[in-house]
Amino acid sequence: xxxxxxxxxxxxxxxxxxxxxxxxxxxxxxxxxxxxxxxxxxxxxxxxxxxxxxxxxxxxxxxxxxxxxxxxxxxxxxxxxxxxxxxxxxxxxxxxxxxxxxxxxxxxxxxxxxxxxxxxxxxxxxxxxxxxxxxxxxxxxxxxxxxxxxxxxxxxxxxxxxxxxxxxxxxxxxxxxxxxxxxxxxxxxxxxxxxxxxxxxxxxxxxxxxxxxxxxxxxxxxxxxxxxxxxxxxxxxxxxxxxxxxxxxxxxxxxxxxxxxxxxxxxxxxxxxxxxxx
Numbered sequence: 001x002x003x004x005x006x007x008x009x010x011x012x013x014x015x016x017x018x019x020x021x022x023x024x025x026x027x028x029x030x031x032x033x034x035x036x037x038x039x040x041x042x043x044x045x046x047x048x049x050x051x052x053x054x055x056x057x058x059x060x061x062x063x064x065x066x067x068x069x070x071x072x073x074x075x076x077x078x079x080x081x082x083x084x085x086x087x088x089x090x091x092x093x094x095x096x097x098x099x100x101x102x103x104x105x106x107x108x109x110x111x112x113x114x115x116x117x118x119x120x121x122x123x124x125x126x127x128x129x130x131x132x133x134x135x136x137x138x139x140x141x142x143x144x145x146x147x148x149x150x151x152x153x154x155x156x157x158x159x160x161x162x163x164x165x166x167x168x169x170x171x172x173x174x175x176x177x178x179x180x181x182x183x184x185x186x187x188x189x190x191x192x193x194x195x196x197x198x199x200x201x202x203x204x205x206x207x208x209x210x211x212x213x214x215x216x217x218x219x220x221x222x223x224x225x226x227x228x229x230x231x232x233x234x235x236x237x238x239x240x241x242x243x244x245x246x247x248x249x250x251x252x253x254x255x256x257x258x259x260x261x262x263x264x265x266x267x268x269x270x271x272x273x274x275x276x277x278x
Contacts, residue, residue, distance in 0.1 A: 027113035031123060031163045032171075034239045034275040035083065035091070035108070037196045038210050038228040039250055042171060043125040043161045045108050046085035046277065053276040054081040054095070056250050061261070062268050072270060079250040081106075097250050101134030104251060114163060125159045131251055140181055150181035155253040167200040177253035190223075191215040192256045198232070206232045208243065214256050222260045230271070241273040 032042040036054065046052040060074020068074050081095030081104075089110040096103050106129035114123040133139075133151040140150050154177065161171035177190040196210035212226040230243020246261040246268050261267035 025115045025117045025119060027120075028116055028123070028163050031114065031161050031169050032198055033206065033232055033234040034241075034273075036273060036275070037198065037208050037232075038230070038241070038243055038245055038271065038273075039247060039252065039255060040171075040173065040194050040196050040210055040212070041108065041125075041127040041157060041159055041252070042196070043110065043113075043123045043159050045089075045091035045110065045125075046083050048085045048088050050085050051278050052083040052085075052093075053278070054083065055079075055274045055276075056081075057272040058245075058248055058250060059270040059272075062244065062270060063266060070270065077248060077250055099249060100254070102131050102251050102254070103134055104129050104131045106130075114161070121162060123159075123161045125161075127155075127157045127159060129155045129252070131155070131253065140183075153177065153179040153253050155251075157252070167206075168197070170197040171195065175252065175256070177256050179253070179257065182257075185219040186257060187216050187218065189216065190253065190256045204234055206234075208232050208241065210245075212247065212255065216256075218257070223257055224259055224262050226255065226259065227263050228271070237277050239273075239275040241271075243271045244268045245271050 032044050035042055035044045056079045058077040059072050060068060062070045064074055077099045079095055079097040081093055083091055083093035085091055091108040093106045108125055108127045110125050112120055112124040114120055131153045137146045140146060155175060157173050157175035159171055159173040161169060163169045172195045174193045179188050182188055192212060192214045194212040198206050198208050200206040208230055210228040214223050214225065226245055226247040228243055228245035230241060232239065232241045246263040247255045247259045248261060248269060249255045249259055
């Protein structure tokens with residue numbers, strides 16, 4: 001635990017000092033449109049002393065057909081989050097999610113930023129969160145031994161990205177998730193890796209694609225990889241993403257551990273994200 005705290009302190013306070021951008025060699029702008037792409041994090045964060053409201057919807061399965069408008073009339077999951085740019089390199093955010101009544105505290109730190117000169121060819125950011133599961137304690141299967149700490153889970157990720165020329169960006173992001181308490185057949189710790197890219201078609205529109213792959217598998221193999229794709233429209237104050245995906249959750253560690261929709265069987269959902277900057 002002491003080693004973890006020391007590492008976190010280094011990331012938050014010491015690493016940015018050693019990676020300060022020179023006045024002349026400024027960092028590359030707009031590697032991605034917003035801080036999320038589908039449900040993945042990107043290296044982008046709010047401007048210093050500014051807020052960012054994020055609303056994410058995940059509807060039902062497309063295979064539900066026209067009777068449910070291809071999942072739009074189905075039961076949906078939604079997350080509302082508010083992020084604040086503390087400095088150019090540090091973000092702090094909170095959020096609430098309908099499914100499992102999840103309440104999250106999250107943070108993002110820019111460790112390295114890709115420079116316009118090419119001296120620093122990539123950007124690296126660290127993202128983490130702590131999440132409280134707000135369900136009734138009977139859902140944890142350990143009522144007699146129940147403690148509040150059983151509700152907690154954590155997610156840590158390094159996001160490595162690069163903008164190629166003006167219209168193409170790509171990132172890869174290894175992660176580790178930890179749950180204080182799990183039901184039989186599930187793991188306490190999960191490793192995963194994700195990748196995502198964007199191709200800008202016009203100044204305001206782009207195509208996004210992403211893939212998430214759990215490296216830790218549940219006993220019944222029900223935590224599936226995810227494939228996502230869609231369009232994004234951005235302005236100076238708003239960004240809108242419309243896409244399809246087979247991940248039904250909206251919190252990273254729950255996606256990695258619990259998502260059961262199988263893309264090989266065509267079990268895709270409609271997703272929508274709205275980001276408002278102010």
